[in-house]
Amino acid sequence: MSLWEYANPVKFMGLSSRLIPTLSVLTILCLVTGIVWGFFGTPDDYKQGSTVKIIFLHVPSALMAINAWMMMLVASLVWLIRRHHVSALAAKAAAPIGITMTLIALGTGAIWGKPMWGTYWAWDPRLTSFMILFVFYLGYMALWSAIEDSDTAADLTSILCMIGSVFALLSRYAVNFWNQGLHQGASLSLDKEQHVDDTFYYPLLFCIAGFVLLFVLLVLIRTRTEIRLRRAAALAARNV
């Protein structure tokens, strides 16, 4: 009995269909607890007012935007090394979720930024890095949709994901370098950890757990869809 058995499509379908109901309940519980507690059970910040509460959407989505890419990287490596088809499809399934998380993070960030900094957008290193992450997701998804043969597509997107990870990381540090280079002592800092107080911390943990669960749940559902699509394609090919 090894973990790799679940890379078999049939095993995966069986396991995931059993997991999905439990996961759905847990996801809803965590998200509802976290968001209700966060929005209504915490005091307004003395400086930021109630706008601070967008943190409960912003931070988890930003975390998941990066973690989704990490998951795609791991799944891509598993595909390249062990040729497990489900792994490649899971990477494919995660990309649209990751890009949505990136968009939510950018959107909530902009909404938060307006009252805080007086602007929806600033070329702050973190904001810029997320914009860059967004373009990397776009390229990855475009490549998947451009190639017809599914195994070739899996190969090429996995290689792109690997190289993309290296360059996304490099961009992250290059952007830090560039910003300091252009605007000495930029005053916009998103470093929230210092501010976060226990009253915000616990509901935030619930929200983060909720987003992680939501991500896993969506990846499972989307991977199942991809597997069904592949089955349909394989059937069509067999009947020709």
Next chain:
Amino acid sequence: MLALFLRDLKLAIRTGGGFGLALAFFLIVVMFVPFGVGSDLTLLARIAPGILWIGALLACLLSLDRIFQLDAEDGTLNVLATSPIPLSGVTVAKSMAHWVTTGLPLTIAAIPLGYLLNLPSIAYAWLFVSLFIGTPALSFIGAFGAAITVGIKRGGLLLSLLVLPLYIPTLIFGAVTVIKAVEGSNPMPSLMFLAGLTLLSVVIMPFASALALKANLS
């Protein structure tokens, strides 16, 4: 590998369009900037480093799809894959040839174009050195994008979408080098980062490209 490098050079010269096109494109991009932002010389001097780097980068992008596409179309790539040269070696030879026919002429052309944009005289040496060191990275990264898209018909647009994000660090370190020189501060740190980035690209990109070519062959 030398034979392949020399043949690619010869082909680029014979077909025309090789460096000529990239240089003309670079000139036009630079010429468009004053049309777009006005002919104020102090403003132009301030944005010149960025414009020159972005222009060179876009001009470099133009000829990327030819790196592997032409050889794939006439069957040469298949024969090369069965030849004694490993695919990573094929990529190195082709990236080098691309640099000599594109990156190098662009580096040289950037000097007179810098003058047109009123680049301060202190920055010319840094502009030349940063492009000279940075453009090989553009060719090697670009060859990777070309290897990924070699099996896709009309993959030019996709190629740009894949390659441009990978160009971000190169652009940042390259442009910052020149900006620092213009500002009178020390451009060496970013130049060193740029050199490191080029070395990294030269080392990992041929292997990644070989993987991509192999996936595309089957």
Next chain:
Amino acid sequence: MSFCVDKLCCVRGNTTILSDVSFELATGDCLILRGPNGIGKSTLLNTLAGLAPQGHGTSTLDPDDIAYSGHLDAIKFQLTVAENLQFWAGVYGTNTVASVMQGFGLTELANRPAGNLSAGQKRRVGLARLLVSDRKVWLMDEPTTSLDADHTALITKMIDDHCQSGGIAVLSTHIDLDIKNAQTLELSQFKPEQARNNDVFLEGSF
């Protein structure tokens, strides 16, 4: 020198199109692959050349012995005939361009740009590459396409000479070529009874 192919499977996409192909060739042998269109002649040649993924089975063919000629000529129209062959000589590290051109009747075309040649002449340049490569095992996909009777005879003689002098040739063709001690392999016999789609996504799902 010899090589042995044992129970090789050829796949196209996710479908096995040839299964359990076995043959053994030794110095001087020539194997002609026959079979209707789409049976998998090109796929088998590509699999042997390492250009297509290999299914089950083994082949002891050393990649360093292969010279491959596909259905495209792999010549550059902007270069002259001599330059094209010179390039391949450089790639394979050999030095026989002049003698090959002479033996192949290409000397008078040497300085013509390859783009100006007729289809048959291009084919000849493409096949001359095999001689230039100086490799033992030739894998040729339809070598006689667009050649007239005279040139077909020339190619036949070239393959014959290659095998006589210790080489091996594997080729696919639709017409009968007069090659001494050529063996014929009918590929229809390796066709799986029912075109099997062994996509992992179909296993046990119904």
